[in-house]
Amino acid sequence: xxxxxxxxQPASVxxxxxxxxxxxxxxxxxxxxxxxxxxxxxxxxxxxxxxTVIEAPWPDDASRDPIYHAxxxxxxxxxxxxxxxxxxxxxxxxxxxxxxxxxxGIILLFRR
Amino acid sequence: MPSRAEHIAKAEANEQVAHLLQAVHPDWAVTALFYAxxxxxxxxxxGLDETRVHPRSHAQRRGYIARRPELxxxxxxxxxxxxxxxxxxxxxxxxxxxxxxxxxxxRYAAARQVCExxxxxxxxxxxxxxx
Numbered sequence: 001x002x003x004x005x006x007x008x009q010p011a012s013v014x015x016x017x018x019x020x021x022x023x024x025x026x027x028x029x030x031x032x033x034x035x036x037x038x039x040x041x042x043x044x045x046x047x048x049x050x051x052t053v054i055e056a057p058w059p060d061d062a063s064r065d066p067i068y069h070a071x072x073x074x075x076x077x078x079x080x081x082x083x084x085x086x087x088x089x090x091x092x093x094x095x096x097x098x099x100x101x102x103x104x105g106i107i108l109l110f111r112r
Numbered sequence: 113m114p115s116r117a118e119h120i121a122k123a124e125a126n127e128q129v130a131h132l133l134q135a136v137h138p139d140w141a142v143t144a145l146f147y148a149x150x151x152x153x154x155x156x157x158x159g160l161d162e163t164r165v166h167p168r169s170h171a172q173r174r175g176y177i178a179r180r181p182e183l184x185x186x187x188x189x190x191x192x193x194x195x196x197x198x199x200x201x202x203x204x205x206x207x208x209x210x211x212x213x214x215x216x217x218x219r220y221a222a223a224r225q226v227c228e229x230x231x232x233x234x235x236x237x238x239x240x241x242x243x
Contacts, residue, residue, distance in 0.1 A: 076179055086195055
């Protein structure tokens, strides 16, 4: 992985206030989109995974695209970032649409 | 590392698999289509600006797509295919034949067209390699 560093996992992150700056920046960039219902962060080893849950009728291309562009903007803003992103439409896929109790290791960044 | 020609051959083979699966197993057709896109991107990265980039993970590949202006234009189409593949395989997200057709005609076709144009452009006058 020469020339590219992954983000070091915080020792303990229990809420959004302690989330890394890049995650907060990403949330700020998409939280105004009405289709965005939830954004979470978790780690697979040292690799951050940001999952955005949307609600939109299918086909949902127009609802997904601004989020994909925001993901790209985040990556372009910091060449050292390596992030695994996902966008899930909860009208088709409810696996990441968490309730009030989050699974261990999941950091809730935003919910509407 | 595979050559550009090998990546293109694999992309076209995966596309054929997607075609074969589309009517009977559309869930897997989505994944075959995504991996066709992966190989189109890798074909572009192998030789762009005379470099030979071979991403070792999806996250790393996504970074290259975002940061290379030539590829950034397909970031939404490529990532939609990736999300569909992951959703189908891990989350049992349902994809019907019509869904695959939609993704093929919109997301995949757009990504392939861009990659094919880049590969065609940058291959002009280049010597063959990877034999």
